[in-house]
Amino acid sequence: MPEYDFSGQVAFVTGAAHGQGRSHAQHYAKHGADVVVTDISRDVDTVPYGLGSSDELEKTASLVEDEGQEALAIEMDVRDELDVEPAVERAVDEFGRIDILANNAGIFTAADMTEMTEEQWDAMIDTNLKGVWLSAKHVGQHFIERGDGGKIVSTSSTAGLVGSPSAGHYVAAKHGVIGLTKTLALELAEYDVNVNAVCPTVVNTPMVSGMTEAYGEEMLAEIGELSGPFNIFDLEDPGMEPRDISEAYMWLSSDAARYVTGIALPVDAGFSSK
Numbered sequence: 247m248p249e250y251d252f253s254g255q256v257a258f259v260t261g262a263a264h265g266q267g268r269s270h271a272q273h274y275a276k277h278g279a280d281v282v283v284t285d286i287s288r289d290v291d292t293v294p295y296g297l298g299s300s301d302e303l304e305k306t307a308s309l310v311e312d313e314g315q316e317a318l319a320i321e322m323d324v325r326d327e328l329d330v331e332p333a334v335e336r337a338v339d340e341f342g343r344i345d346i347l348a349n350n351a352g353i354f355t356a357a358d359m360t361e362m363t364e365e366q367w368d369a370m371i372d373t374n375l376k377g378v379w380l381s382a383k384h385v386g387q388h389f390i391e392r393g394d395g396g397k398i399v400s401t402s403s404t405a406g407l408v409g410s411p412s413a414g415h416y417v418a419a420k421h422g423v424i425g426l427t428k429t430l431a432l433e434l435a436e437y438d439v440n441v442n443a444v445c446p447t448v449v450n451t452p453m454v455s456g457m458t459e460a461y462g463e464e465m466l467a468e469i470g471e472l473s474g475p476f477n478i479f480d481l482e483d484p485g486m487e488p489r490d491i492s493e494a495y496m497w498l499s500s501d502a503a504r505y506v507t508g509i510a511l512p513v514d515a516g517f518s519s520k
């Protein structure tokens with residue numbers, strides 16, 4: 247494992263109850279950071295699979311502590327500024343600073359664009375796009391006030407690079423994350439803040455198992471044409487592991503990537519080379 251050193255730093259991770267967010271939290275802790283783990287910790291009406299729970303969020307906090315680091319668990323809905331602003335303030339009050347924002351929280355639902363409900367559209371855009379902006383807004387304000395730089399890494403997707411059937415709202419949100427990343431990179435450059443996005447292909451998480459259960463193999467196979475068949479490497483079903491994305495997060499959060507900003511880094515087993 248590369249020797250990143252985040253000692254004395256604080257990472258703020260959204261969507262940390264399970265899946266990739268939990269892995270990112272554990273990786274930051276392994277490399278010496280204290281970690282604020284946040285999650286909505288309840289289900290959302292339009293999402294047909296289970297989101298993270300309070301118990302899972304507490305478990306992530308204990309996994310951070312197992313690495314010898316301090317953890318703070320906060321239940322926070324990324325869609326709601328009335329949740330996000332006080333969560334960021336509480337993190338800064340308790341730890342004195344935030345150095346890294348890991349903008350990971352997200353949902354998936356499936357519907358063709360001609361059949362999608364307004365509720366599905368709004369929940370997706372509010373979570374996967376507005377949520378990324380709200381966390382970046384408030385952690386970004388902290389970075390500006392502190393004047394000591396910072397890192398923002400956000401999860402887009404291969405669906406941020408191309409279209410995908412039955413997921414136009416997800417595609418729109420994930421393309422939006424890349425535009426937001428580039429804009430934040432320009433706006434925050436003078437404050438020494440690096441802002442980047444990561445674009446994973448299929449990752450083995452509760453999102454994917456939940457989607458498979460909710461929508462069935464057939465619809466997923468159609469959506470999967472987006473990623474699986476194009477992979478250069480033969481990914482074992484159902485895809486990469488969360489740690490594969492965490493490694494990209496660690497690099498982009500470290501000084502090893504100090505001149506990298508405004509990019510969308512594919513971690514996609516070659517998908518975007520085709």
Ligand SMILES: NC(=O)c1ccc[n+]([C@@H]2O[C@H](COP(=O)([O-])OP(=O)(O)OC[C@H]3O[C@@H](n4cnc5c(N)ncnc54)[C@H](O)[C@@H]3O)[C@@H](O)[C@H]2O)c1
Nearest residue numbers: 261263265266286297298323324351352448449451452453
């Ligand atoms: N799994 C994949 O194949 C895949 C591929 C590309 C990109 N992504 C993206 O990676 C990120 C992580 O996904 P995952 O696979 O770990 O999914 P997951 O469902 O396993 O975990 C997502 C976490 O986000 C939380 N969350 C959802 N809505 C929230 C809200 N409004 N406020 C706060 N927390 C909320 C959930 O409770 C859950 O703990 C997402 O942005 C997702 O879109 C996933």
